[in-house]
Amino acid sequence: MLKFYKWVAVLLMTAGAALAQDFGDTPYVQTPMNVVERMLQIAKVNSRDYVIDLGSGDGRMVLTAAKKYGARGFGVDLDRRLVELANRTAAKTGVADRAAFYERDLYETDFSAATVMTIYLLPEVNQMVRPKLLATLKPGTRVVTHDYDMGEWQPDEQIVIDAPDKPVGRDKKSKIFFWLIPANAAGKWRWELPQTGRNAVFELSVAQNFQMLTANATLDGRALAVANPRLAGEQISFELRDGVDGTRYEFTGRIVAHNLSGGVKVVGATAQRQLEWEAARTELGTPAHALLKKPTMQELQEKMQP
Ligand SMILES: C[S@@+](CC[C@H](N)C(=O)[O-])C[C@H]1O[C@@H](n2cnc3c(N)ncnc32)[C@H](O)[C@@H]1O
Known part of the structure; x- marks a missing residue:
């Protein structure tokens, strides 16, 4: 006040x-x-x-x-x-x-x-x-x-x-x-990518607060490291790193409702390839900011007093 x-x-x-x-x-x-x-x-x-x-x-x-x-x-x-x-x-x-x-x-x-x-x-x-x-x-x-x-x-x-x-x-x-x-990126996403004669299953669990993301990922049930998850409007990007064979996956994509599509650069020890990528949301999450109670003017003014 x-x-x-x-x-x-x-x-x-x-x-x-x-x-x-x-x-x-x-x-x-x-x-x-x-x-x-x-x-x-x-x-x-x-x-x-x-x-x-x-x-x-x-x-x-x-x-x-x-x-x-x-x-x-x-x-x-x-x-x-x-x-x-x-x-x-x-x-x-x-x-x-x-x-x-x-x-x-x-x-x-x-x-x-x-x-x-x-x-x-x-x-x-x-x-x-x-x-x-x-x-x-x-x-x-x-x-x-x-x-x-x-x-x-x-x-x-x-x-x-x-x-x-x-x-x-x-x-x-x-x-x-x-x-x-920010789009709603929260929840669980699933997709497959071709890997030497078969499809590998990826799963990504995303927690969101405003545009900030934290995520966990698996490849065929095995944990991968997630780096640099970013959300800019509908555009999402993140990297997955496979600790076993050293492969790095650089994903970029656009979220439209419960679908995600874009591209992935797969960087292996000796080769690199670019693939298209499409994921579906299998479980919807709620971003933390959407759960915040709407503040009253009085609460805000009290919070802002020096
Ligand atoms: C700081 S001025 C900004 C004016 C203009 N946007 C600019 O940037 O030059 C804020 C304006 O918001 C209006 N205003 C204040 N409370 C409002 C409300 N509840 N609904 C609509 N307008 C409001 C005021 O009348 C004032 O003209």
């Missing part, structure tokens, strides 16, 4: 930077335009994208995505004057057919159509929306936030950039955080 009031105080001192003061959970502070552009670049926004901004202010995220990259999308804000301003700007700049703004509570917003989410909200609010982002967005959807992270959900990428026009803070710098919505 302390942080909230400090921010409001700074905001009030920055006369002229804000058009409105209709707070909801997060006061109106503009993302500087150079930061908006960098956020959209990090998210690799393009004309196939549907961009949704939660707490859209004057609409700059979605308007820039529409004007500069030809994307479509919408923004929601509780402040009617900001929503009207954003819609007027969309009309004036010729993107009203691709960018719309609604007076709506972000907690009541269906954002499942997004391929990119942009967010500049207080850290507590990020954490309040986190379960819904993870539960409703398609795997591979890009999420980019300004200044505040998502608690224990580690970003896939983060940078700090100069923000000379920033209306808050003394150091005139902005943080940008980026995530891909």
Whole structure:
């Protein structure tokens, strides 16, 4: 709560930077335009994208995505004057057919159509929306936030950039955080690969928390070492190492529902081969993050007190 009031105080001192003061959970502070552009670049926004901004202010995220990259999308804000301003700007700049703004509570917003989410909200609010982002967005959807992270959900990428026009803070710098919505990789996977005249059976048990994976594997019931398991949206990769004959298997693939397909490089002592690979999920797992109870605002604020 302390942080909230400090921010409001700074905001009030920055006369002229804000058009409105209709707070909801997060006061109106503009993302500087150079930061908006960098956020959209990090998210690799393009004309196939549907961009949704939660707490859209004057609409700059979605308007820039529409004007500069030809994307479509919408923004929601509780402040009617900001929503009207954003819609007027969309009309004036010729993107009203691709960018719309609604007076709506972000907690009541269906954002499942997004391929990119942009967010500049207080850290507590990020954490309040986190379960819904993870539960409703398609795997591979890009999420980019300004200044505040998502608690224990580690970003896939983060940078700090100069923000000379920033209306808050003394150091005139902005943080940008980026995530891909992870597919559900948890559970047991099974597949076969041809090995000198027969098929060998592989099994992989995967535990997942956000995009972090831990895994165990067997080949015909015998344990293999698993190295570097990674999940980026729907893309999974990992290595299996056979301690008996020294073979290394480098798997990459894409998860679609309960199927996994891709390629594997098999590196033996004397030869190397590339094979196609297809696995089926034989037991569905639940990622640990999906079991977390949704935090209340009070719990989050207590946790964030210094
Ligand atoms: C920090 S500003 C960000 C504005 C804009 N996205 C930007 O980056 O320039 C946060 C915005 O969220 C809006 N807001 C706060 N709580 C909200 C809620 N529950 N639902 C919708 N909008 C909300 C505020 O009115 C404010 O315009």
